[in-house]
Amino acid sequence: MSAASLPGQPQVHYRGNELFVEDVRLADVAREHGTPLFVYSKASMLAALGAYQRGFAGRKAKICYAMKANSSLAVLQVFARAGCGFDIVSGGELERVLAAGGKGEDIIFSGVGKTRAEMRRALEIGIRCFNVESESELEVLSAVAQELGKRAPVSLRVNPDVDPKTHPYISTGLKGNKFGIAHKDAVRAYRRAAELPGLKVVGIDCHIGSQITFMSPYLDAMDRVLDLVESVEKAGIALEHIDFGGGLGINYSGEQPPDAGVLWQQLLTKLDARGYGQRQLMIEPGRSLVGNAGLCLAEVLYLKPGEQKNFCIIDAAMNDLPRPAMYEAFHAIVPVTRTTVAPATFDVVGPVCESGDWIGRDRKLAVEPGEYLAVLSAGAYCMSMASNYNTRGRAAEVLVDGSQVHLVREREDAQVQMRGERLLP
Incomplete structure (x- = not known):
């Protein structure tokens, strides 16, 4: 397998038979830090961000990383240092931004279920904007702001x-989705927001989904949003900014999403x-900044032949890599060290006691127990959705910067898992 065959990951490549991230041999990292282990490439993250920055060159634009994709502090720190703001969806994410060096003015607060305590904390630290998702939220937020x-x-x-045109679980801009205020109700909601004494209207926001690989949904959504901008401003309500959300997809298994810079050149032409x-x-943007910047290293525990399937049992599981179990998502899986063992077809599965604990189906692999595999495109919605199911500890994380490896979790x-629990007297 050549370096070019690793989907969407220019910093992941073979040198001879050994898999590298940037200038670091992954077999060495696995032996030093153990597995399962998430490995992130700083260069990949900055390259992905650079495509957006080039697309917005000369424009008044703020890129806010949608941190639900991966909220590890070191990842946030990379983007904070690169000048990004942050899109958060919880009070916990707010605290992570602050811990990573972000400031209140860098934060946009999205999400359909903000609590009064979360609103209060966000107001106290002076966040840039609340993306409000219902008319009832407007009333509560105004009251909380007035109290302060x-x-x-x-x-x-x-x-x-x-x-x-994406998976229904990550589609957010249709009538049947829980997100946002209906297009037909938006002008009325803006009028109410402008009346409320605790609010200042500053913008309009739209987000239609995730892992989008076509330009047409963005172009359609932009037209619909700009129609509303015109209607809202005709009603006498000025909008300082227009927020077009994120959702651009990545290459998991041969998808060809548009380059972020090219996409935004087209959108800006329409604008x-x-x-x-x-x-x-x-x-x-979230996934498109981090998804292909990360991978998960796992050790092969057992090879188990079966009547209908052969199983490659690894030490990473659905609690570490939840996307296959949740979305039937595809992740490429490659050996960390290529060998001359005859390949066979396996379902790659983990140790969790669930039939849904699979990482890849019908994969042709040349592996033996004790060797390492790399699950690619694992930088987004893996560690951020990881759990302790089966009392499994969450994996360690390292960030690669050239030839340096930093343990970041x-x-x-x-x-550690039981630290907050109490036995009965």
Whole structure:
């Protein structure tokens, strides 16, 4: 297998028979830090961010990393140092941004279920904007802001009813989704927001889904949002910024999503044609910044032949890599060291006591017990959704920067997991 055959991961390549991330041999990293182990490439993250930055060159634009994709502190730190803001969906994520060096003015707060305590904390640290997702949320946020003697900056997330052509679980912009305010109700909601004493209307927001690999949904959504901008401003409500969300897909198994810079050149052309090219823009990419920057190393525990299937049992499981179990998602799986063992077809599975604990089906692999595999494209929605099911400790994480390897999260053990629990008297 050549380096070019590793999907979407230019920093992951073979040198001879050994798999490297940047200038680091992964077999050495696995032996030093153990497995399962997440490995992230700093160069890959910055390269992905660079595509967006080039696309917005010369524009008033703020890139806010959608940190639900991967909220590890070192990952946040990389983006904070590169000038990114952050899109959060919980109070816990807010605290992570602050711990990683972000500031309140760098934060946009999205999500359909913000609590009063979360609102209060966000107002206290001076966040940039709340993306409000319902008319009832407007009322509560105004009341909380008044209690603090503040006015909350708000943008309404509108649901444009555009099909993003992605998995239904990660589609967010259709009428049947829980997110946002219906397109037909948006002007009325803006009028109410402008009336409320604890609010200051500053923008409009739209997000239609995740792992989108076509340009057309973005172009359709932009038209729908700009129609609303025109209607809202005709109603006498000025909008300082337009937020087009995120959702751009990555290459998991041969998908060919548009380059972020190329996508935004086309979107900006449309924006210019409609007279909004000089407006302050916000976007919230997540997966496209980190997905192909990470992989998960796992050790092969057993090879188990069966009547209908052969199983390759590894020490990573659905609690570490939940996307296959949740979405039937595909991750490429490759050997860390290529050998001359005859290949066979396996279902790659983990130790968790669930039939849904599979990482890859019908994979042709040349492996033996004790060797390492790399599960690719694991930088997004893996560690951030990891769990302790079966009292399994969450994996360790390392970040590679050239030839340097930084341990950025220690492996959990059972004592750490039980730290907050109490036995009965």
